[in-house]
Amino acid sequence: MIRHDALAQLPVRTALPALQQALDGHGAAVLCAPPGTGKTTLVPLTLAGLAGAEAPTGHCRVIVAEPRRIAARAAARRMAWLLGEQVGERVGFTVRGERRVGPRTVVEVVTTGVLLQRLQRDPELSGVDAVMLDECHERHLDADTAAAFLLDVRATLRPELRLIAASATTDAAGWAGLLGGDGADGGPAPVVEAAGVAHPVEVVWAPPERPVRPAHGMRVDPALLGHVAATVRRALRERSGDVLCFLPGVGEIARVAGQLGDVAGDGTEVLQVHGRASAAVQDAVLSGGPGRRVVLATSVAESSLTVPGVRVVVDCGLAREPRTDHARGLSALTTVRASQASARQRAGRAGREAPGAVYRCWSEGEDARLPRFPAPEIKVADLTAFALQAACWGDPDAAGLALLDAPPAGALAAAREVLTAIGAVGADGRVTDRGVRMSRLGLHPRLARALLDGARRIGDRRAAEVVALLSEEPPREYGDDLAAAWRTARRGQDAYGARWRQEARRLASAVAGAGGTRTEAPPEAAQGSDDAAVGLVAALAFPERVARARGAGAFLMASGTGAGLGDGSRLRSAPWLAVAVADRPVAAASARVRLAAEIDEDTARAAAGALYAAGEEVHWADGDVVARSVERLGAIELVARPLRSPAPGLVREALADGLRREGPGLLRWTDGARALRDRMAFLHRELGGEWPDVSDAALLAGLDTWLDVELSRAKRRADLERIDAGQALSRLLPWASGAAVRFDELAPERIEVPSGSRIRVDYGGEQPVLAVKLQELFGWQESPRVADGRVPVLVHLLSPAGRPAAVTADLASFWRDGYRSVRAELRGRYPKHPWPEDPSAAQPTRHTTARLRRG
Known part of the structure; x- marks a missing residue:
């Protein structure tokens, strides 16, 4: 007997006429209703023609999709109670591992995962008149994917299929725009709001x-x-x-x-x-x-x-x-x-x-x-299952799917790599027959791969039992040893053990029907121990997590990530592990293993065969070129031998890498080479244009331009240390334009002073510096300038002993205003040197007064 009193008390009843009108006019609608209003129960019953006067004539078949199994069961029970019936009559539910529907069922509550499976098998949803996506505000990936598929179905196959996105709190405008994309008027779908009884x-x-x-x-x-x-x-x-x-x-x-x-x-x-x-x-x-x-x-x-x-x-x-x-x-x-x-x-x-x-x-x-x-x-989850769903739907790039948020490109690319490695998609991204079988097992693609491949080697039942352990992580009290956890689950009477047995039976049945595998293992596989079987299946599921021991409970996974076991773990002595569950704490250098199984190298090679690589490896390590012939399983080095004659191209790249890591200082920098670099840097700073940047970053980025010949001849670090950096650097001068011929004019290496000496200019600072003894500049009225006269040279006037006495960029001013005080300070200390009262008219000299007289 229908509980009319209870139905009448549900506040969403007042919004039903508007919802029916929206569906009649557009075929899709967004329903916003606060918790407790009855949107999950009364709306599906009404759409199906089971709930009184508001119901349309005749019974329609309605699917309600919930994000969780517990919610699907609860919603079906509540609707059945409102009708005065048992679940499985006119209202039923289907969740993974459990189905309660009957020939009279017209309202079926399913999880979004079940809905996706059904859409893949029957895109038209034959016999279904309406689909309600409940709690869409939670933005579960399965729910977003199901919505995209349903909109595709409405646009191409079933324009009459009615679609409702329902939630207590949601981005109503976003969902309305999404659902309205296939409408006849091109506008957003109607938004229907139901007022609730708001208890404070x-x-x-x-x-x-x-x-x-x-x-x-x-x-x-x-x-x-x-x-x-x-x-x-x-x-x-x-x-x-x-x-x-x-x-x-x-x-x-x-x-x-x-x-x-x-x-x-x-x-x-x-x-x-x-x-x-x-x-x-x-x-x-x-x-x-x-x-x-x-x-x-x-x-x-x-x-x-x-x-x-x-x-x-x-x-x-x-x-x-x-x-x-x-x-x-x-x-x-x-x-x-x-x-x-x-x-x-x-x-x-x-x-x-x-x-x-x-x-x-x-x-x-x-x-x-x-x-x-x-x-x-x-935005944040592993997209491997989503990528397989999209590939099975015929849209590997998900470019044609109507989604509120586009999948991140990097995460989607990583997901495709996994699918390619396990044979679920081909090189073109299209789903393979194997991928279709995987998608129908109701498992993550990694676990589907482990179930299909593992069943061929250890039998359906044992493979299904291990995959059931992997699909729902055992309680922590079971420990970190997957084989021991398997034995505990087999004899356990707890709630986890019951769920595990139910899921294992489902998977064994599914794999037997998915790919024609044998229900019993071949004789050679049947002889393997349970420990070997569990390790194989775990390695098949997570090949990049096979790990080899590094000592003291530390391991290196094929992915390149370090991993460690707890102090009391029995697995610490294992030579190899198949890591099923691991996490990496914040700021930790390596992952922490939560669940793993011991394996041997043969199992690791078999399960992670796609990660195997062999070849010459020439790289920069420990300060020099290391050349070896190496076999690897991902980041794990299996075999390494010294390589006597490595390929020249690989050696060159290793040397270039060494330079990038340690800097141009690996080369031989003479005083002349450093001076040349300083002069080039000065012109780049002051004139720019064709005068090149010779900073460390620029030189390392352009090794092919100025160091190509030397790198091609070198074989090791010692060869780099013999390269004349100045000779190589001169190749960067603008020879092609002809500007290089003015290099010595624009940034002269030396400047001749009045005494006749040619003094080296230091370009290493912010301004060029000419350091010269004061007496050699007598009579020089103007400070020299460089870079086409744009930059004055800073003159460091030195005492006869070569110590700084004064600094000026304006010699005339110094002779007039500063010389007198310098003369007073130094002529008593250096009496053998000339200190004329009028330096502008005196004879410049490199010598003492006595030698001047002799001369």
């Missing part, structure tokens, strides 16, 4: 009394978790109703639950809800209970779900988002500050049924500095 939620700022360390990687300061537990106790004392506490991950939930043992002892039930929780636990959380409850949850409880009885929210202020380090081949979740939008969503959980309160574990001042929205997953 009081905000209580509850920052820790003492500073806590910022989260990084997967690490959260235990002091913050202790403060969260204390805040939960405070909320229980100060408020009535159940408490919903948001934490970033399963580990943090377990730790806070452990600290709330005293609360459980007082009769308050402590429940843990997250994506890994069993269906029974999820049902218990969503069904309510007779006593008071504390529900510790990840972001799965932010939206789509109403947790009955909740009047208080405690928000730790953290969330987990995917991040990919493409350079190191590491993909993982990382802990970040929750966005303002997420904080609003979380707070709204306290006001779904009645007035409530939210305790925020940060200060009001910090709140304004939080990011406005969470990062779209397409």
Whole structure:
């Protein structure tokens, strides 16, 4: 029996006529409805003709796509309850590993991943009249991809297919523009807003009394978790109703639950809800209970779900988002500050049924500095699965897909490299038959590769069991040894073990039907141990993470990233590892291995064969050219032998690299060469144009221009040290234009002074300097100038002993005003030298007074 009273109380009912009109007119619409209004339940029932007078004539088939399995199950249960039916009758659901639909089902709730699989198999979505993408504000990659595919379907195959993007808080204008792109009028899709019953939620700022360390990687300061537990106790004392506490991950939930043992002892039930929780636990959380409850949850409880009885929210202020380090081949979740939008969503959980309160574990001042929205997953996540979906869709570059945010070019290129290496796409980016099989397994392409290739070598069942371990990381208490974790899961009776067995059965069935593999391993493979099998599959999934020992628990991965094991790990003595899970803490020099399996070199070579390379390696190392014949597995050096006759081109490049690293000082710089460089630098600075830049950076960037001949002849560092830098440098003078012939005129190496001496000019400073004994300049009225008379030479007047006596750029002024004081100071110290009263009329000399007389 339909529960009409409950349906009538859902606020979204008032927006249904406008929504129906928008769909009739445009075929697509954006529905913005606050939490608790019934958008996830009443709208699909109405579209399907199951919910009363607003429903169109006849039954339509509706698919509702949710970002999470827990939300899909909950939405289907709620709709079935509103109809007075069991799930699987007119309302059903399909999630990975579980399907409950029947011949009468007209509303099916699926995860966005399931929807993508269905679109790939049947792009027309035969028999489906409408698709509703729920919680699209979360910007999950699967949801964005599904929206793009659906818009493509509407534009080319099914213009009558109705599409609704629904969310409590979203970029309505952006989604309207996206959905409106295929409309007849070319304008944005209509935006329909539903008003909710807004129960007030009081905000209580509850920052820790003492500073806590910022989260990084997967690490959260235990002091913050202790403060969260204390805040939960405070909320229980100060408020009535159940408490919903948001934490970033399963580990943090377990730790806070452990600290709330005293609360459980007082009769308050402590429940843990997250994506890994069993269906029974999820049902218990969503069904309510007779006593008071504390529900510790990840972001799965932010939206789509109403947790009955909740009047208080405690928000730790953290969330987990995917991040990919493409350079190191590491993909993982990382802990970040929750966005303002997420904080609003979380707070709204306290006001779904009645007035409530939210305790925020940060200060009001910090709140304004939080990011406005969470990062779209397409901007930060590993795009390998997305790239395979796009290739299977026939758009390898994703250039024709309607997406709110374009995928970053670098991340997409890295994803294509992975797909090419595992045979999922060809050199042209087009999907292969193997890639199509991979896409239908419901796995990340890396794991799909491991399942297909591993099944041929160790059998479907064992390959499926290992891949099931890799697809959902085992609990930390299972340890870091993947083989040991496999044995624990096999005999374990915990919730993880149950999910693992279910997923392993699904994968074994899927691989048997995906590529015609044998259900049992060939005899030679069947003889292998479980440890060897698990290592092979892990290496097939993550070939760039095969790692060779470097000693003391340290390893080098094929990607070039160092990795280390904990002190108590049994794997520390392994010669080779297949690393399944690793993260790299902030500021750490190497990655930290979380889960791995021991392998041998043969397994590493077989799994990471695409990374194998052999050839001559000539490079600059330890201050000289090193030439070797090398076999490598990525960055791992397998075999190296000295190379007697390396290719000249490789030697030349190694020498050039050495110069770039250590600078032009490797060459032989005589006094003349340094002087030449200073003169050239002076003309470049003063005249520019064709006079070349001879700075270190410019010389190293243009080695081919001035040092090509010498580099081609050299073989080692010692040869570089014999190269006359001045002779090579002279090639940069502007000979072609003829300006080089004026080089000595514009920047003369020496200047003749009145005594007849030719004195070297120093161009190494900001202004050319002529350092000359004072007596040699008697009679010289004007200071010399260079660079076509543009630059005066700074004259350093020296005593007879060659010590500085005065500095001037205006000799006439010096003779008139400065000479007298210098004469008074020096003639007593140097009586044998001439000190005339009128230097402008005196005879210049290099000699003493006595010698002048003899002369």
